[in-house]
Amino acid sequence: MIRPMEHPTIEQKGVLDHYLAGQLEPEDEAAFEEHLFTCPDCLRQAQAGEELRRGLADLRGETARVPTAAPGDETSGASASTLSFPSPPTAPARSWRSLAVAAMLVLAPLGVLALRGVDYGRQLAVAEDQLSTVRRSLDTVESELETLRHSRTRVRPAAALRLLPLGVSRAGEAAAVPVLEPPPEPSSGGDTPWVISLELTATPQRPxxxxxxxxxxxxDGGVRFHAEGVEPTSYDSLLVILPQGFLEAGDYVFEVFAGDPGEAVARLPLRVGS
Amino acid sequence: MKKKGKTEDGAGDLMARIRAGDTAAEAELVERFGPTLAFLARRHTRDAAAAEDLYQETLILALEKIRADAVHDAEKLPAFLRALVRNLALKVYRRHGVSKEVPEDEHSEPVADSAGPLQHLLGQERQRMTRNVLRYLGNERDRQVLFRFYLQEEPSAAICRDLDLGQDHFYRVLHRARQRFRQLWDRGVSI
Known part of the structure; x- marks a missing residue:
């Protein structure tokens, strides 16, 4: 046991790394987490480490889903080994992890066979191209996230973005108009923005x-908001963020154009409640 | 002897002010302990939205308990807050019926997944940053260290033996990766 949890001990014994890997004894884990309340530096490192761990897990999952592709260039700078799986663990897994490890032992050889010949460079280039699109969307979202992060200093449960999906009406469906309802009082989320998701439909004739x-x-037909070059998300939708006070009560319509304004490919009504 | 940190300094006074109904003291408590609570909430959940709910729920309950004089020892405030966030995470975990038994290592994301499009976007951003870290490491052995230690949770001794690494090098790799990720994270999106 590594108590008391002094900062030099934490650094010398690699406590943070063992914590992130879930390898601390319960008493040490408790002591370290209590230490985080008093040590901003350890907290920042733990936050970064935790996100790194999650990122690695995401990448591992993504790698497992990479479809077989034809050989191509290797220009992205990442070789097949960049995302290859390391050897299966040899240490005995603890508790619930034993099943997961057993599954990996069975599936890893199959995965290696399936992934052999995959052009990771090409896959990564495509993925990064898609991610650059996402990053542009995130630029818009980021400022709102900043607001949310600051809002953590206030205790209120409604510190989440309000998401309103607007979809096209299909045959046989009632054409109910989605309504943006303002919060009952400003202190219960009045400064959080609306995230409006505009559903797109693709057909063979109109991809x-x-x-x-x-x-x-x-x-009255007046233009209250316009945007160009909005790229669809991987969910085939367009994300629009509007501040709560941006629109007064009334009826509105989102018109969606493919490329330059011409014939609208979708008209999505919206009502703002009073 | 445990070093007296910022938390103990004035925590008793802070709790007394909260009990007396001082709302500024409540805000101060959130400011001082909120970041760590948010981190622990994030560690016990699968996505940022669930973490935010857990964080809010923990703060509200913590304030209720302090107002009701249920916490007496200021030095134990961190332990109390830590226990609270873990217990609430377990409660949510059970509510979602993921399992009848709570795993001992609950850091493995017990709370149900409520990821939406926004979380999907944020997840992709995290993947981009992780890729950058992997490229920065630039060495297959270093990448093996990261995957095997953080994901497969192998003991460091086994990894060092297999890869013919010294412990110093091992921790240097982890430290470098964390530092690099933190740089990207600080100037990017905090998830």
């Missing part, structure tokens, strides 16, 4: 475009 233009019209 998804690379980018769309948007207009939000009010009841």
């Amino acid at each position: 998804l475009a690379d980018a769309y233009s948007l207009r939000l019209l009010d009841g």
Whole structure:
């Protein structure tokens, strides 16, 4: 046991790394987590380490899903070994992990066979191209996240983005107009933005475009918001973030254009409650 | 002897002010202990949205308990807060019926997945940053260290033996990766 949890001990014994890997004894884990309340530096390192661990787990899952592709260039700088799995663990797994490890032992050889010949460079280039699209969307979301992070200093349960999906009406469906309801009082989330997801539909005749233009019209036909070059997410939707006080009560319509404004590919009504 | 940290300094006074109904003291408590609580909530959940719920729930309950004079020892405030967030995480875990038994190593994300499009985007951003870290390491052996230690949870001694590494090098790799990720994380999106 490594109590008391002094900072030099933590660094010398690699406590943080063992904590992140789940390899601390319960008493040490408790002591370390209590230490985090008093040590901003350890906390920052733990936050970064935890996100790194999750990122590695994500990448491992992504690698397992990589489909077989034709050989191509190796220009992305990442070779097949970049994301290859290390050898299966030889140490006995603890408790619930034993099943997962057993499954890996069975599946890993199959995975190696399936992944052999995959052009990771090409796959990564495609993935990074998609990610650059995502990053542009994130630029918009990021400022709102900053607001949310600051809002943590206030105790209120409604510190989440409000998501309103707008979908096209299909045959046989009632054409109910989605309603944006403002919070009952400003202190219960009045400063959190609306995230509006505009559903896109693709057909063989009209596949998804690379980018769309948007207009939000009010009841009088006035343009209240417009955007160009909005790229669809991997969920085939366009994300729009609007501050809560941006629209007054009334009826609105989102018009979606493929590329330059011309004929709208979708008209999505929206109502803002009073 | 445990070093007296910032937490113990004035924590008793802070708790007394909260009990007396001082809302500024409540905000101060959130400011001082909130970041660690948020981290622990994140560690016990699968995505940021669930973590945010758990964080809020923990703070509300903590304040209720302190107001009701259920916490007496200021030095034990961190232990109390830590226990609270873990217990609430277990409660949510059971509510979602993931398993009848709570694994001992609950850091393995017990709370149900509530990921939506936004979480998906954030997850992709984290993957991009992790890729950058892997490229920065630039060495297959270093990548093996990361995967085997953080993901497969192999003992460091076994990894060092297999890869013919010294302990110093082993910890240097982990430290370097964490530092690199932290740089990216600080200037990127905190998830």
